[in-house]
Amino acid sequence: MTDAIEDLRTTADELARRVAGAVLLPGDEGYAEECATYNPAVPNNPAVVVGAAGPSDVQAALAYAKDHDLAVAVMNTGHTTVVAAGRTLLITTRRMDEVTIDPDARRARVGAGVRWQQVVDAAAEHGLAPLNGSSPLVGVVGYTLGGGLSATMGRKHGWASDHVTALDIVTADGQLRHADADVEPELFWAVRGSKSNLGVVTAMEFELFPVTRLTGGVLIFPGDQAGAVLRAYAALTAQAPDELTTSIAFMRLPDVPVFPEPLRGTFTVHVRVSFLGAAADADTLLAPLRAAAPIMIDTVGDMPYTDFAAIYSDPEGPAPFAERTLSLPPLTDDLVARLIAAIGPAADVPANIIELRHLGGALRDTPDGAGAAGLRTAEFVLWVVTVGGPDLTGPALRWTGELFDGLKPWALEGKHLNFIGQEDLAEEAVRAAYPAAVYGRLARAKAVYDPANVFHLNHNIRPAAAVA
Ligand SMILES: Cc1cc2nc3c(=O)[nH]c(=O)nc-3n(C[C@H](O)[C@H](O)[C@H](O)COP(=O)(O)OP(=O)(O)OC[C@H]3O[C@@H](n4cnc5c(N)ncnc54)[C@H](O)[C@@H]3O)c2cc1C
Structure with a gap:
């Protein structure tokens, strides 16, 4: 079903009843705050914003976007310049803000809305530290899915994305999937480098290091x-x-x-x-x-x-x-x-x-x-x-x-x-951001997990035609 943006209000009320977080439209109280980014140079005026409190909210938002033919953008802190305007639905992740540290396994598990200082502080209680970047305010998931160049320990331990041990993601078809080295290994490889091209990561687990x-x-x-x-x-x-x-x-x-x-x-x-x-x-x-x-x-x-x-x-x-x-x-x-x-x-x-x-x-x-x-x-x-x-x-x-x-x-x-x-x-610029073989493999993963390119409000990887 395709309808005018102004008609979305009736159906958005129904969506709001299914969502534990928030559903806001332009003009609603809290809409501007929900859409606010770190970089106000980039307009962020989606037709609908869903403040997701968990994976089921993300699933409801994606189903709604599909029914109403809305492109989907994902945002935590808004440190990256992505425009969500017009017929778009923005999913914000800030409400998913839980951090759990497993000191024996030296691992952290975070919700999609967590920022770096939260993890650093929680890990420090156990004498551990993550591969964070320079800013305490940058989001852990967005940073890590882009590689994650640690300003403190990058040269010692490598890319933060290589130290992710598992993630949960709602892909474009609305399925909540767990991905790690053994389960959905290709998805696990591809998400760590394609950011929101394949879906919305709701939680991520990664290694910590004994540094105080x-x-x-x-x-x-x-x-x-x-x-x-x-x-x-x-x-x-x-x-x-x-x-x-x-x-x-x-x-x-x-x-x-x-x-x-x-x-x-x-x-x-x-x-x-x-x-x-x-x-x-x-x-x-x-x-x-x-x-x-x-x-x-x-x-x-x-x-x-x-x-x-x-x-x-x-x-x-x-x-x-x-x-x-x-x-x-x-x-x-x-x-x-x-x-x-x-x-x-x-x-x-x-x-x-x-x-x-x-x-x-x-x-x-x-x-x-x-x-x-x-x-x-x-x-x-x-x-x-x-x-x-x-x-x-x-x-x-x-x-x-x-x-x-x-x-x-x-x-x-x-x-x-x-x-x-x-x-x-x-x-062409996005293609040039990767080695050719990596881009080709990502395009094949995109064709499997987001063949209709619902997630194109990002540095967009086009679905490979052969697989699509
Ligand atoms: C002051 C400053 C310092 C920085 N320092 C570093 C640094 O030291 N090292 C480094 O590597 N980078 C650094 N960055 C860049 C930063 O890592 C990127 O801007 C990153 O995208 C920010 O992620 P975010 O979630 O905070 O931002 P957002 O704008 O909220 O998200 C950025 C993008 O990540 C994707 N994304 C976010 N959450 C999800 C999710 N749950 N599921 C799927 N996709 C998602 C989306 O594509 C989104 O557009 C810095 C940026 C700034 C402005």
């Missing part, structure tokens, strides 16, 4: 020292042990309140450090970097793992922003020279944050049972972020395109799925 403290923090240098700092950073990352996970960010921060006072309106270079070892050993590793240029702020030291958010101090948001990403090899002299020319103090740069996250180490490995995500051949992920409305992000995105054109001689296959922006959602 780390040596972490940030070194902040003045922007006019960018060349010296990047050269020292290239030397550091060329020799780094797997215990050291770092990134370097060239920050031209606008004078807006989401950024801290001393850094607003300035150009600075930040090296973010997480070391799984003693502070003295970190000092030895960091000595050449510390000597490379005058330091404005140095917070690197021993800290409880639960304080990981202090390493990046990511904005709590919400703030409108645009992002793009590219994968790069080691920082050879020619690449460093190209980067300094393009983003150093002499360059006219409209983007706010240009960040290189160091991969390598265990992130290169393909362990038994690995998922579809994971940039295993790149050494760095380049992430370019600009904060603001279209007047600011438009010129910045044009500039980013030119930056990426200039980096073509170095650019590598694949993209970190968690940093893909609106500009890279077209079919």
